[in-house]
Amino acid sequence: MASSLAFPCLQLNFQSPTNSASTRRFVLRPICASVSEKSSSSSSSSQSSVSAQPAADLPIKKIPGDYGLPFVGPIKDRQDYFYNQGREEFFKSRIQKYQSTVFRVNMPPGPLITNKSQVVALLDGKSFQVLFDVSKVEKKDVFTGTYMPSLDLTGGYRILSYLDPSEPKHDKLKRVMFFLLKSGIKSVIPEFHSSYSQFFETLESKLADKGKANFNEANDQAAFNFLARALYGANPADTQLGTDGPKLVQKWVLFQLSPILLLGLPKFIEDPLFHSFRLPPFLVKKDYQRLYDFFYHSSAHVLDEAERLGVSRDEACHNLLFATCFNSFGGMKLFFPNMIKWLGRAGAKLHNQLAQEIRSAVRTNGGNITMSALEQMPLMKSVVYEAFRIDPPVPLQTPKIFEKAAEFVPDRFVGEQGEKLLQHVLWSNGPETENPTVGNKQCAGKDFVMLASRLLVVEFFLRYDSFEIEVATSPLGPAITMTSLKRASF
Ligand code: HEM
DSSP, X not given: OOSSSOTTSGGGGGOOOSOOSSOOSSBSSOOOOOOOSSOOOTTOOSOOOOOSSXXXXXXXXXXXXXXXXXXXXXXXXXXXXXXXXXXHHHHHHHHHHHTSSEEEEEOSOOTTTOSOOEEXXXXXXXXXXXXXXXXXXXXXXXXXXXXXXXXXXXXXXOOGGGOOTTSHHXXXXXXXXXXXXXXXXXXXXXXXXXXXXXXXXXXXXXXXXXXXXXXXXXXXXXXXXXXXXXXXXXXXXXXXXXXXXXXXXXXXXXXXXXXXXXXXXXXXXXXXXXXXXXXXXXXXXXXXXXXXXXXXXXXXXXXXXXXXXXXXXXHHHHHHHIIIIIIIIHHHHHHHHHHHHHHHHHOHHHHHHHHHHHHHHHHHTTTOOOHXXXXXXXXXXXXXXXXXXXXXXXXXXXXXXXXXXXXXXXXXXXXXXXXXXXXXXXXXXXXXXXOOOTTSOSOXXXXXXXXXXXXXXXXXXXXXXXXXXXXXXXXXXXXXXXXXXXXXXX
């Protein structure tokens, strides 16, 4: 969804801390940013933690940066972010200018959508972790960053992702999510197999027909079907939804994220229209209702549980829709093409190593993909972690933590030393070594996503020896075209 910001985790880069009067947002207690000359060790096993109290031997510095004049400053930063510099350069040039990875800046969209643009960017692995401490950072209404989409897009409710753990509803709704995921867990492996077998067949027939195949389009359909079948036991094709699910979701998500997306339209149309005004929710109401009806009719067992926990069926259903379509589908829609991009670029040698490892583990498990078979695939697990590391919500992580940080290193997380690095893999809004709870804001679907991502690699290399791709960019992340798929020869 975002070449500019990666949903579903956009807000992570841009929390606004501090007790500054002009910075009105989010933080309960002040964070003192201190800039150390000492580098953190590259593979340190000590916990990276950020304390509200600075270490006694470090100098306290004022957070650098400048918000500029009201109204003008936020628009200037927005222009730099989207058009004059682009996201990478926007942050890099300011890191250079301020000689600090922590600085004040305005984040899009700004006026006329919101007057709360002022944030403190935390762009290194250490300061960033303060955002996981719910005692220091309030996460109320910050899921999409500095603005909040209209509640008309979510049935009038503030959805779980927008709730701070201090709000009683957060606890209840997160329990509903855990219940949903638990009740679907047994179906994940078989439903992934069935949805993604269909996906491979589509790719193969397109390749045979036209010599190339659009990965993203087929992945959208497979991901939506997989989620509906695994989590709700419902096959969209057998309902009024048919194959429209992905298209409806995409439009609905666009209505929520248009203020912070680079859609690729001419700047003089895109900026005044999409970054300065919200798209009117009534234009997507009918589409949303179709999705709602599908989820309402497929989720009786989860809605029963929600009622038992004191959440109305209606509110629970809007939350299920959001978790499935925005968090989960949105995540898979972005992450799977990303992972295939890195694997594709890594080339045939890695493909062969993965195929050997995966097929041998499946063979020793009686020819079945099981949880224990997955555990016997260290290289497969590592490439998935590596893909999550290299395209995470923190695009500018310091190389002080990871050696060769800009490179895709397939076996980075293999072995004891490799596993120690997992504490620095943060895609889920928390360390990979920690778990989502009702008291934190870590992704409820962390294990589910990891399992699904592993299954994609496993299914891929059970079926194919190797593959080739072309990569282009789109407003929705990498656009992958498959140019060859080499069927398994051993
Ligand atoms: C590749 C896929 C996914 C990615 C990258 C991802 C990422 C994230 C991130 C970064 C957050 C933190 C948001 C915040 O700070 O408030 C989050 C929250 C959340 N995610 Fe995921 N997610 C993915 C898939 C899923 C799936 C499959 C589910 C299934 C239910 C899910 C459910 C949630 C929920 C309910 C929250 C809100 C948690 C809370 O408020 O405590 N996500 N996700």
